[in-house]
Amino acid sequence: TDKTVIIDGKGQYLVPGLIDSHVHVMMGAGEEGQKELLLKMLKTGVTTIQDLVGDARDLAFYSKQQKRGLINSPEIHFAAMFTTADFMEKDFRMAMFPDGQKGELPFLQAVDEKTDFKMAIGRAHGTGATAIKLYAGLSKNIIENLTNEAHEMHMKVWSHAAQFPLTIQDIMDIDIDVLCHAGLLAYTSENVPSEYHDWFQNLYDDDHYQVFPEELDFDSILKTMSQNNTILDATLLAWKGSDKGFELATKIIKKAHQLGVKITTGTDVQGFPTLEELYLLVEVVGLSPKEALMSSSKNGAEAIGIEKTHGTIEIGKVANLIVLNENPLENIRNVEKIDFIMVRGKSI
Helix, strand or coil: CCCCCCCCCCEEEEECCCCEEEEECCCCCCHHHHHHHHHHHHCCCCCEEECCCCCCCHHHHHHHHHHHCCCCCCCEEEEEECCCHHHHCCCHHHCCCCCCCEECCCCCCCCCCCCHHHHHHHHHHHHHEEEEECCCCCCHCCCCCCCHHHHHHCCCEECCCCCCCCCHHHCCCCCEEEECCCHHHHCCCCCCCHHHHHHCCCCCCHHHHHHHHCCCCCCHHHHHHHCCCCCCCCCHHHCCHHHHHHHHHHHHHHHHCCCCCEEEECCCCCCCCCCHHHHHHHHHHHHCHHHHHHHHHHHHHHHHCCCCCCCCCCCCCCEEEEEEEECCCCCCCHHHCCCEHHHHCCCC
């Protein structure tokens, strides 16, 4: 047809556009800074992102602008966040939502046992969010109710791997789609902090990680994750500020991979560091370049819930593509050798 575009790629290498499944575009940046960040991410080959805590009003606007071709940006998906009123009061980042510091915004909700969970999820879905993120301090009953209602609305459920004081062992039997942060799997009922901020303020304190046993056995947890097809949003880069924390997270990701757990390339770090996370998965954790590319394409699409249209190069799928001048299967860093990038069939 007249719309058919033929590209001569002889001697080049075609890979799916990269997916960063865990970003925070809207944290602390004005409109120009946000647009600049989105463009920089796109130029590194990231054609799809999921923002896991941001202002849904901005995210929905930029998503619409991107679809209309008015801004150069990766495709944008986003989640609505659920936490406790206590968390909202204590967390300094909530200052970025001055009209929602009591947890009353539909994309940023404080919930308790009295919450109408169906209504809460309905409000979140109405923002355009395609997922929910369960942040911290939630009871098992609340997590179960939110998860069930989200799935009724065909929304993905993401959760911190430790809810503080709940651990992964406490929520393992709930049908959560994606668990965030490999390092959080290490907490057991014996060493879990009582609440999120006790953990967060020690995130980069090496002494904090001495509470963990010398050899941790994660096999049963990780095997269950693999059997349940629970995806691990590893975010290894987020632990780089602590040598011991980084080492611990690396061990967990390596073991998860060995036991068949699907891993995504999520960064949870400001800027546009998706390639750095990709390199860590190969050069530190030990994934092959092919496996790492799958984590940032096929697995990322599944985690977001867009695997039917994204994540692989197939007839009928969205043309989010990268053409490279060097083979990334020989050296993962060849993903930087970009000839051109295509988003939804449009070259940039």
